Amino acid sequence: MSPVRVFQCSRLEGTVYLPGDKSISHRALLLGAIAQGTTTVSNFLPSGDCLATAGALRDLGIEVVLPDSHTAIVHGRGLRGFRCPEKPVNCVRSGTTMRLLTGLLAAQPFESTLTGEEQLLRRPMERVASPLRQMGAHICTMNGYAPIIITGQNLRGACLALDVPSAQVKSAILLAGIYADSPATLLEAAPTRDHTERMLGAMGVNIDIRESKGIREITLIPPTHPLLPLEIKVPGDFSSAAFILAAALLAPQSRVRIKDVGINPTRIGFLDVLYQMGADIRIAGERIMANEPVADLEVQTSELEAVEIKGDLVVRMIDEFPILAVLATQARGRTIVRDASELRVKETDRIATVVKELKRLGARIEERPDGFEIWGPSQLRGIPVSSHGDHRLAMSLFVAGLVAQGETVIDDLDCAADSFPGFLTVMQSLGAHYVQY
Ligand SMILES: O=C(O)C1=C[C@@H](OP(=O)(O)O)[C@@H](O)[C@H](O)C1
Numbered sequence: 273m274s275p276v277r278v279f280q281c282s283r284l285e286g287t288v289y290l291p292g293d294k295s296i297s298h299r300a301l302l303l304g305a306i307a308q309g310t311t312t313v314s315n316f317l318p319s320g321d322c323l324a325t326a327g328a329l330r331d332l333g334i335e336v337v338l339p340d341s342h343t344a345i346v347h348g349r350g351l352r353g354f355r356c357p358e359k360p361v362n363c364v365r366s367g368t369t370m371r372l373l374t375g376l377l378a379a380q381p382f383e384s385t386l387t388g389e390e391q392l393l394r395r396p397m398e399r400v401a402s403p404l405r406q407m408g409a410h411i412c413t414m415n416g417y418a419p420i421i422i423t424g425q426n427l428r429g430a431c432l433a434l435d436v437p438s439a440q441v442k443s444a445i446l447l448a449g450i451y452a453d454s455p456a457t458l459l460e461a462a463p464t465r466d467h468t469e470r471m472l473g474a475m476g477v478n479i480d481i482r483e484s485k486g487i488r489e490i491t492l493i494p495p496t497h498p499l500l501p502l503e504i505k506v507p508g509d510f511s512s513a514a515f516i517l518a519a520a521l522l523a524p525q526s527r528v529r530i531k532d533v534g535i536n537p538t539r540i541g542f543l544d545v546l547y548q549m550g551a552d553i554r555i556a557g558e559r560i561m562a563n564e565p566v567a568d569l570e571v572q573t574s575e576l577e578a579v580e581i582k583g584d585l586v587v588r589m590i591d592e593f594p595i596l597a598v599l600a601t602q603a604r605g606r607t608i609v610r611d612a613s614e615l616r617v618k619e620t621d622r623i624a625t626v627v628k629e630l631k632r633l634g635a636r637i638e639e640r641p642d643g644f645e646i647w648g649p650s651q652l653r654g655i656p657v658s659s660h661g662d663h664r665l666a667m668s669l670f671v672a673g674l675v676a677q678g679e680t681v682i683d684d685l686d687c688a689a690d691s692f693p694g695f696l697t698v699m700q701s702l703g704a705h706y707v708q709y
């Protein structure tokens with residue numbers, strides 16, 4: 273754990289490419305493992321979380337090769353190719369790894385245990401175990417938390433309404449549904465990210481999606497043929513782009529272009545909010561990559577206004593609240609976030625930790641049960657702060673450090689590599705100044 277000292281920044285400028293999307297990289301590995309043949313993933317995200325998925329798959333007998341720092345090759349063994357793991361499978365700090373694997377393992381003919389680091393053992397797992405049980409799965413959690421013990425079963429189809437608007441829960445059900453004896457249908461009131469549906473469709477799985485009266489109905493027909501392996505290039509991660517966008521909006525006289533960013537509509541609620549705040553961001557060269565929409569984003573320094581965020585929009589920007597809070601400290605007026613209590617069960621309680629650390633920097637921010645309120649603009653002052661080991665908070669505090677007067681010392685930025693390895697190098701290439709001990 274090495275502290276980083278960040279200095280106030282006068283200008284950010286340049287063009288950057290970002291590492292691949294985290295959600296898509298996880299799914300490419302997991303689905304590649306059950307495809308029949310070799311899946312090649314370029315612009316793969318070699319982050320702590322995605323490497324946890326690679327490690328877990330190796331424990332399950334799947335060969336995953338990383339020939340260079342941004343390529344993954346998965347030697348898929350088909351729907352029934354997993355090997356019974358010899359020890360508990362370590363999902364490290366990755367919620368996506370643990371929840372999606374729970375769905376896959378629920379249908380395998382062996383018993384397996386999923387565990388992880390302390391941070392992950394504090395996150396709720398009944399949300400995924402409970403709907404899977406309705407499909408016949410045999411899953412034990414420890415009072416709702418991991419370690420999770422899964423005894424594989426023959427699964428049945430079911431019609432399930434998602435209680436928690438979570439793409440991880442939805443994906444776990446869809447992965448289990450591949451193995452069920454009849455179709456599985458899911459009803460989603462707030463649309464969550466749909467990368468699993470897109471990738472399954474590209475692999476030849478029959479997946480039907482309709483929308484009526486604001487409810488999305490997703491039906492997966494269990495395949496009777498092997499899943500097709502894919503050759504995909506992963507789009508840049510919009511959730512990583514969010515930090516660059518915020519930094520360029522706040523640092524004076526900045527102009528930054530971010531190439532090949534995923535702009536899947538289920539992921540870019542933060543962009544909608546930025547436009548509402550008055551951000552100058554241009555979307556250029558829209559195209560399709562790996563069955564996902566991508567574009568280049570061009571951003572310039574902008575005067576920002578406060579916003580109110582609530583309802584379904586929260587789901588479409590669930591990982592962007594720490595950085596939104598930093599922006600709101602510099603926006604004119606009162607920013608209000610409601611309906612976001614889900615933030616309390618992420619890597620940290622992201623309502624409590626964001627409020628605590630931004631207060632230290634001099635922000636006028638108050639905690640609410642389901643969000644926070646921020647009054648801006650306020651001059652932030654550099655001081656020692658803590659990321660609490662949460663990658664998104666760490667990167668948000670770095671961006672806050674770029675606008676704070678003086679020096680901001682962040683106790684641990686290594687955790688940024690859970691989702692955005694190379695974050696500091698990218699920021700430095702744009703003109704940010706920092707010292708790492
Ligand atoms: O499915 C995914 O890849 C993810 C879904 C979201 O979690 P929830 O499903 O818990 O909302 C998100 O916060 C996480 O970073 C990645």
Ligand SMILES: C=C(OP(=O)(O)O)C(=O)O
Binds near residue numbers: 321366367619
């Ligand atoms: C919540 C996150 O990831 P996960 O749930 O996979 O740990 C995140 O990346 O912010």
